[in-house]
Amino acid sequence: MSKTSPLAPARFPTxxxxxxxxxxxxxxxxxxxxGVKDLMIAKLAPGTEIAGVYxxxxxxxxxxxxxxxxxxxxxxxxxxxSSGNANAFTxxxxxxVVEETVAEAARLFRVRKDEVYVAATGVIGEALPHDYISQRxxxxxxxxxxxxxxxxxxxxxxxxxxxxxxxxxAEIGGKKVTIAxxxxxxxxxxxxxxxxxSFVFTDAKIPAAxxxxxxxxxxxxxxxxxxVDSDTxxxxxxxxxxxxxxxxxxxxxxxxxxxxxxxxRALREVCTDLAHQIVRDGEGATKFITINVAGAEDRDAAxxxxxxxxxxxxxxxxxxxxxxxxxxxxxxxxxxxxxADRDALKISIGGxxxxxxxxxxxxxxxxPVAAHMKGDHVVxxxxxxxxxxxxxxxxxxxxHGYISINADYRS
Amino acid sequence: MSKTSPLAPARFPTxxxxxxxxxxxxxxxxxxxxGVKDLMIAKLAPGTEIAGVYxxxxxxxxxxxxxxxxxxxxxxxxxxxSSGNANAFTxxxxxxVVEETVAEAARLFRVRKDEVYVAATGVIGEALPHDYISQRxxxxxxxxxxxxxxxxxxxxxxxxxxxxxxxxxAEIGGKKVTIAxxxxxxxxxxxxxxxxxSFVFTDAKIPAAxxxxxxxxxxxxxxxxxxVDSDTxxxxxxxxxxxxxxxxxxxxxxxxxxxxxxxxRALREVCTDLAHQIVRDGEGATKFITINVAGAEDRDAAxxxxxxxxxxxxxxxxxxxxxxxxxxxxxxxxxxxxxADRDALKISIGGxxxxxxxxxxxxxxxxPVAAHMKGDHVVxxxxxxxxxxxxxxxxxxxxHGYISINADYRS
Numbered sequence: 001m002s003k004t005s006p007l008a009p010a011r012f013p014t015x016x017x018x019x020x021x022x023x024x025x026x027x028x029x030x031x032x033x034x035g036v037k038d039l040m041i042a043k044l045a046p047g048t049e050i051a052g053v054y055x056x057x058x059x060x061x062x063x064x065x066x067x068x069x070x071x072x073x074x075x076x077x078x079x080x081x082s083s084g085n086a087n088a089f090t091x092x093x094x095x096x097v098v099e100e101t102v103a104e105a106a107r108l109f110r111v112r113k114d115e116v117y118v119a120a121t122g123v124i125g126e127a128l129p130h131d132y133i134s135q136r137x138x139x140x141x142x143x144x145x146x147x148x149x150x151x152x153x154x155x156x157x158x159x160x161x162x163x164x165x166x167x168x169x170a171e172i173g174g175k176k177v178t179i180a181x182x183x184x185x186x187x188x189x190x191x192x193x194x195x196x197x198s199f200v201f202t203d204a205k206i207p208a209a210x211x212x213x214x215x216x217x218x219x220x221x222x223x224x225x226x227x228v229d230s231d232t233x234x235x236x237x238x239x240x241x242x243x244x245x246x247x248x249x250x251x252x253x254x255x256x257x258x259x260x261x262x263x264x265r266a267l268r269e270v271c272t273d274l275a276h277q278i279v280r281d282g283e284g285a286t287k288f289i290t291i292n293v294a295g296a297e298d299r300d301a302a303x304x305x306x307x308x309x310x311x312x313x314x315x316x317x318x319x320x321x322x323x324x325x326x327x328x329x330x331x332x333x334x335x336x337x338x339x340a341d342r343d344a345l346k347i348s349i350g351g352x353x354x355x356x357x358x359x360x361x362x363x364x365x366x367x368p369v370a371a372h373m374k375g376d377h378v379v380x381x382x383x384x385x386x387x388x389x390x391x392x393x394x395x396x397x398x399x400h401g402y403i404s405i406n407a408d409y410r411s
Numbered sequence: 412m413s414k415t416s417p418l419a420p421a422r423f424p425t426x427x428x429x430x431x432x433x434x435x436x437x438x439x440x441x442x443x444x445x446g447v448k449d450l451m452i453a454k455l456a457p458g459t460e461i462a463g464v465y466x467x468x469x470x471x472x473x474x475x476x477x478x479x480x481x482x483x484x485x486x487x488x489x490x491x492x493s494s495g496n497a498n499a500f501t502x503x504x505x506x507x508v509v510e511e512t513v514a515e516a517a518r519l520f521r522v523r524k525d526e527v528y529v530a531a532t533g534v535i536g537e538a539l540p541h542d543y544i545s546q547r548x549x550x551x552x553x554x555x556x557x558x559x560x561x562x563x564x565x566x567x568x569x570x571x572x573x574x575x576x577x578x579x580x581a582e583i584g585g586k587k588v589t590i591a592x593x594x595x596x597x598x599x600x601x602x603x604x605x606x607x608x609s610f611v612f613t614d615a616k617i618p619a620a621x622x623x624x625x626x627x628x629x630x631x632x633x634x635x636x637x638x639v640d641s642d643t644x645x646x647x648x649x650x651x652x653x654x655x656x657x658x659x660x661x662x663x664x665x666x667x668x669x670x671x672x673x674x675x676r677a678l679r680e681v682c683t684d685l686a687h688q689i690v691r692d693g694e695g696a697t698k699f700i701t702i703n704v705a706g707a708e709d710r711d712a713a714x715x716x717x718x719x720x721x722x723x724x725x726x727x728x729x730x731x732x733x734x735x736x737x738x739x740x741x742x743x744x745x746x747x748x749x750x751a752d753r754d755a756l757k758i759s760i761g762g763x764x765x766x767x768x769x770x771x772x773x774x775x776x777x778x779p780v781a782a783h784m785k786g787d788h789v790v791x792x793x794x795x796x797x798x799x800x801x802x803x804x805x806x807x808x809x810x811h812g813y814i815s816i817n818a819d820y821r822s
Contacts, residue, residue, distance in 0.1 A: 057742070058747070058748065059751060060753070089738065091769040092769075123738070125741070126771075234742055317813075318817065331468070333469070335469075340470060342471070355536065360538075403728055403731070
């Protein structure tokens with residue numbers, strides 16, 4: 001395993017139990033290194049509602065295809081996630097492995113098949129023996145516990161250099177509920193290594209249809225607003241489960257409004273926290289980059305401009321080189337294809353104005369900007385000057401470390 | 412300047428005169444290194460027709476804005492291209508510099524202003540003294556000659572490690588005409604360094620409206636089918652001029668049909684040759700990659716899938732590492748967003764089948780594929796299994812050299 005990212009948090013956060021959730025992670029030999037955790041199970045109380053967001057890849061993995069097929073039902077009793085083998089691009093055999101895992105889990109835990117969600121990350125195109133996972137589920141059954149977060153988060157890691165988890169509390173109608181989740185990913189990202197998986201749980205009682213809308217909104221401003229290398233996995237999976245086993249609160253029937261305002265805020269914070277941890281574990285990352293886009297035609301345009309800057313290899317290498325190269329930022333804004341006004345464009349780096357009115361600032365002093373570039377969090381503000389919408393996107397720099405991880409690993 | 416790319420052709424090709432074209436390149440001090448050529452002029456015979464293709468950037472440079480404004484006229488007498496300063500993101504002052512250059516050129520060469528095309532590449536956001544270029548035009552006027560290709564090609568280079576030119580002949584109605592051009596670019600590419608500029612000339616007599624359609628088609632299958640780093644410059648400019656000073660041939664009135672079939676072929680060859688040279692000079696490139704996509708819904712879908720693979724940092728680093736990582740190819744096909752059939756997808760590398768029917772080939776032997784990956788031209792064939800359309804895209808690998816050029820240059 002690589003050295004822990006220099007941008008990693010100091011320690012794994014304390015995650016308290018979420019009523020209705022028991023989980024664990026164990027080593028079952030899917031990963032080559034002996035004793036490294038690679039199978040995770042989360043058991044959910046009866047009545048748990050679920051919503052999912054999946055990769056947009058046109059070549060999704062067998063587990064993603066399965067989860068999509070049962071998602072309309074909106075109920076979940078189990079999540080089974082494995083690392084080491086993605087079960088992606090494994091043809092009909094891959095589908096069969098998923099079906100067998102689901103059937104055995106349903107039998108073992110006495111739940112319905114369409115309430116068993118599966119996810120996998122790891123090597124692509126490598127077939128798994130049919131019964132490999134299904135035969136090992138029983139081993140984990142007795143280890144399930146309300147505080148198994150650290151083991152669960154570790155069991156879904158691949159090239160991640162640290163386990164990722166986050167928790168927030170919120171009030172619904174005066175009652176305190178909790179949201180906790182964990183994630184893996186170290187790019188947006190490699191199909192054989194860096195898939196994004198995230199599982200988020202709450203003890204609030206919320207119907208699947210409402211969860212879905214809340215999750216989509218939260219995802220837009222968190223996981224869908226980060227990028228490491230612009231690549232998208234065949235296996236990206238984000239699941240959000242509501243057990244309804246927390247304190248009884250007024251009935252939630254819509255994703256908006258005063259009743260759920262604080263809950264929606266907390267969900268967005270959990271997702272954003274996890275998304276930031278993924279960027280901080282970006283392959284080869286040495287700097288965390290925040291890109292704030294304002295003055296865009298609409299929010300989507302703002303986000304697309306932000307992602308165009310965040311995905312530009314030239315911007316990312318400039319940040320790695322601690323070079324306040326705003327010319328490359330102009331280029332990346334221009335190539336986004338969204339409306340922008342060359343003669344109104346404003347760019348600041350680290351809060352210091354660099355360019356405005358379509359040209360470098362008169363009397364521009366590079367000194368404070370250069371000092372900001374030396375830090376490990378670089379902030380770029382862009383005003384494209386055509387409207388009132390804004391968005392924020394996060395990424396990391398592109399370094400020799402990325403090349404070493406992705407090009408040199410066989411040599 | 413960096414060491415010449417290992418993928419460079421052995422020598423600058425012999426380019427014969429194109430009747431009606433005189434050109435030259437000189438050092439006038441725009442580039443920091445003394446004596447390095449940085450200003451190019453091509454003088455065109457009266458009656459020359461012109462068509463252009465420009466960057467789609469929403470923040471184009473002042474020269475691009477100028478060329479677009481005069482393009483409807485379709486006539487050209489001069490092309491002036493400078494390197495060292497892109498005159499991009501220089502606000503209204505940048506427009507004024509272009510206007511002054513054009514006015515002085517029109518006066519000096521006794522031509523119409525709307526027949527003077529300008530292009531620039533180099534540092535972005537750096538203002539040029541108003542009269543810098545205009546005062547130096549006279550110096551070049553007397554140096555113009557029919558065989559000035561090498562000097563002209565050198566004068567538009569920036570981070571390019573070799574000058575790029577190509578020539579083909581064709582028959583129109585039994586008469587031999589010629590097409591020659593030169594280009595610069597070393598990525599798709601950096602706004603402050605690597606802009607794509609290309610100027611192509613023929614002695615055939617073809618009206619601008621027809622030239623435009625021919626150029627668009629040729630560009631689609633050449634310059635628009637290459638990528639180095641997915642970045643798009645503020646200044647990309649491709650001009651195609653027909654002087655009509657070659658042997659008299661039957662009148663050309665449409666871009667298709669038997670009369671121009673051979674001409675269209677030759678134009679595509681010149682553009683493809685130049686585009687390949689740009690890829691071969693890709694920053695840090697050590698391998699040239701051809702990606703053939705077949706079985707797509709339509710040609711655009713095929714090209715988008717090809718570009719998705721070509722732009723994937725994970726595919727490019729895998730090639731750099733000589734790793735036949737077809738899982739990353741599947742990922743990149745999937746993220747293109749175009750129709751693909753997981754269970755029909757076929758992938759070959761170097762002509763050896765690697766995966767088919769949505770999974771790794773039964774009895775796959777990596778040996779010949781691994782040997783192919785060690786060469787400096789890697790060929791990837793992808794059949795997405797949903798239709799009958801195909802496209803080819805070219806790119807280079809992503810190496811430590813790219814990071815060094817783009818991140819380390821200030822340190």
